[in-house]
Amino acid sequence: MTKTSENRNEYHAVSLSGGKDSTALLLLMLEKGMPIDCVLYADTTMEFPEMEAHIAKLDNLLCQKRGIHITTLRHPHGFEWLMFDEPKVKQSCLERRAKLGVPPYGNGWPGAKVRWCTGQLKTHLIQKEVNRLKKEKNALHYIGIAADEAHRCKDDPQNCYPLVEWKITEAQALQICYSRGFDWGGLYEIYHRASCWCCPLQRIDELRKLRTYHPELWTRLRDLDNRARAMFGPGPLGQFKKDWSVERLEERFAREGAQTT
Numbered sequence: 001m002t003k004t005s006e007n008r009n010e011y012h013a014v015s016l017s018g019g020k021d022s023t024a025l026l027l028l029m030l031e032k033g034m035p036i037d038c039v040l041y042a043d044t045t046m047e048f049p050e051m052e053a054h055i056a057k058l059d060n061l062l063c064q065k066r067g068i069h070i071t072t073l074r075h076p077h078g079f080e081w082l083m084f085d086e087p088k089v090k091q092s093c094l095e096r097r098a099k100l101g102v103p104p105y106g107n108g109w110p111g112a113k114v115r116w117c118t119g120q121l122k123t124h125l126i127q128k129e130v131n132r133l134k135k136e137k138n139a140l141h142y143i144g145i146a147a148d149e150a151h152r153c154k155d156d157p158q159n160c161y162p163l164v165e166w167k168i169t170e171a172q173a174l175q176i177c178y179s180r181g182f183d184w185g186g187l188y189e190i191y192h193r194a195s196c197w198c199c200p201l202q203r204i205d206e207l208r209k210l211r212t213y214h215p216e217l218w219t220r221l222r223d224l225d226n227r228a229r230a231m232f233g234p235g236p237l238g239q240f241k242k243d244w245s246v247e248r249l250e251e252r253f254a255r256e257g258a259q260t261t
């Protein structure tokens with residue numbers, strides 16, 4: 001018997017990232033008639049339009065089947081405010097910035113070492129709410145980690161990993177979503193990932209596709225990067241990718257395009 005069916009009296013909170021694994025989890029929980037009291041989704045404010053449509057479609061289904069809506073959590077100011085406007089208060093940080101000629105506000109581009117966005121826009125928001133639900137409602141927390149990613153599971157008696165219990169892999173999760181008509185408007189056919197379109201940690205190949213398939217987002221990315229470079233200079237805060245600004249990537253992709261025509 002799974003942990004999920006043993007605890008009928010507890011509150012059941014599902015985390016939804018919007019990606020294939022958590023979507024498959026939610027779809028299967030609905031189909032299997034498992035209890036769901038809330039579905040938590042953190043909106044970074046930098047999602048692909050296709051992802052926004054996907055969340056709206058899931059929300060419709062959830063409302064039809066269970067009469068509840070997805071609970072969307074958002075940072076009060078969002079990605080751009082954190083990137084350009086958040087005031088810095090720590091004395092050591094202010095002194096370091098003054099020495100480097102960097103303004104006393106804004107976090108600049110996130111990087112592998114300082115990935116401020118994931119915490120502030122996703123994990124802290126979800127974790128805070130989950131901790132509250134666990135404490136106040138003795139909630140079970142359902143997390144969509146696939147069987148081939150089981151090493152990411154945490155040993156917490158209030159966490160449930162049904163995809164691991166059901167031995168559903170990432171590839172199977174995607175097929176489950178497709179077979180139920182959830183295809184993200186083709187997003188996974190183009191990209192390997194479906195998180196923030198502006199992510200500087202994505203591969204150059206993904207950025208090349210962004211320029212081709214989402215030119216309006218590519219233009220926004222160029223604007224963000226121009227603003228970051230003007231404000232923070234050539235240091236890590238103003239650097240989109242090591243050795244690559246978005247302008248330079250634009251030149252590279254345009255050159256590549258000219259060579260293949």
Ligand code: SF4
Nearest residue numbers: 110117118195196199
């Ligand atoms: S996808 Fe990239 S930009 Fe978005 S929160 Fe994650 S690391 Fe940050």
